[in-house]
Amino acid sequence: MKEKDFISIIQTTLNSKYIGDDCAYLKDLGIVVTQDNLVEDVHFSGNYADPYQIGYKAVMVNISDICASGGIPKYLTIGLSLPDNINENFIKEFYRGAKSAAGRVEIVGGDITGGSKIFISVTAIGSALDRNISSRRNAVVGQKIVISGEHGSSGAGLNLLSGKQYNCLTDEEKKQLINAHLMPSAQLEFSGKIQKCVYGKYAMMDTSDGLADALAAIAYESSVLIEVDFNKIPHSKSIEKLPDYHNLVLYGGEDYGLVASVDSPGDLLVIGEVRAGEGVKINYDGYSEFLTKKDVEEKIFKHFKE
């Protein structure tokens, strides 16, 4: 069974209006909340990520979800389970990395227990006061698609860590791509700017599962067609040299950029717009490609999960 099948069972069992977006918006408390797991050998490997980097990324991906909701990240709790052979230094470095990624967001609690593999589950809480909170169901025809972050770098970095030989890259370029994968940055500033670009409902997601996945999720949950120009998607120059460049940008994932549908983009980078229809249309030089949700899932699986 796949994660999406699991989630569908959970939705049916709980029958909750909250399940669906990455953050739950708890209006009565004026907060947004998200919780994400990171499991050793599934989401990261101790072979290439050190404890500092693991703590850093575990926190950052949750802050990214709060940013994607439009809320202001405020607090974190960390549930950590560690094998018996883990030493004091791991814990120290993990929390040093976590604290560094958290910045002004405060780590206020959690739990630490024994286990067989490293398991991390981080909860982030954001303030929704005076904020317009997004939902992937909220894109409206006529809105512009804006984006932040560089896309494709994290996927290229993971490929390098997994042993792929990108001989066309310099050592410095390789280092930057690997760093993009191990220590991503959440888009706090962009998330704040979005508030001035929307009058009513809007959609926003982070690109944790790939840009195309986020576009398809918004398109299908909002029942709209999203059309974007591939050439406008921000990315590192270095990955243009790679044979799988297009796939990295669209399907690579874990870049933790934000993509949103807004009424008035101001000075934000516009890559496309919301039209009537359903699905995702990517325009390249001289041709275009239409993607259904299923197309996107198959491409992610083919290029990155096989």
Add this chain to the structure above:
Amino acid sequence: MKEKDFISIIQTTLNSKYIGDDCAYLKDLGIVVTQDNLVEDVHFSGNYADPYQIGYKAVMVNISDICASGGIPKYLTIGLSLPDNINENFIKEFYRGAKSAAGRVEIVGGDITGGSKIFISVTAIGSALDRNISSRRNAVVGQKIVISGEHGSSGAGLNLLSGKQYNCLTDEEKKQLINAHLMPSAQLEFSGKIQKCVYGKYAMMDTSDGLADALAAIAYESSVLIEVDFNKIPHSKSIEKLPDYHNLVLYGGEDYGLVASVDSPGDLLVIGEVRAGEGVKINYDGYSEFLTKKDVEEKIFKHFKE
């Protein structure tokens, strides 16, 4: 290394005023938050707990922490990691149990991922609006010690599940004790009543790690002596027959009762009071026992963790 050593490293690394109580009280947001892990073969075993019971207890222990803070439990998120061989039925039953335990508390999100063992990390959020929030640091000399829940049943139930032969018990008594261990109840009503028994600062904890552990934690964090009458501690009649009766009541753990120091106990069950000094004094018929924090830790280890 033990969990308490881990927590001390985390406290030093994070240097946060929030770490210490089971819930973090986030005043600016008007909420309390807690996160607890449950790991297969550490906190529960698939050999004796079914998926419904696992989901039930995972949720209830977190609701119990919110109750212990004095907040009103409102929302839950669940991080779940499951081995590949887990089937659809496990997930359905787990969430049915979780939903049943949650009652009016709503499960609003979380994450589900692959892994090698079952790992559960639940976050509970409570409202602190119009509530006086407790801390284990807050006991004041002169306050009364009040308690809810039955103590010792869960420990006896765990012993039965682990193969201990309590031949003096009837099958019905055994069933009740096992149920107390597998499906505890959080003390929502008692937690609400406490609000009317305190004028200012007060301490409250749940008895998840044993009643003596909670008393010692409050005593040492508040720098007071807590004196209680053993005979007044509520417990199931059936465990009085057991050879380890005293130890079960004081050190058994996982009963999820609440124990609090309050100014005016009203109709709540009083088992002792807060005096000047430091430590825990247990009065029995005709003799008494003084316990330091270290004594309590050693007894828990000797009787239940060996």
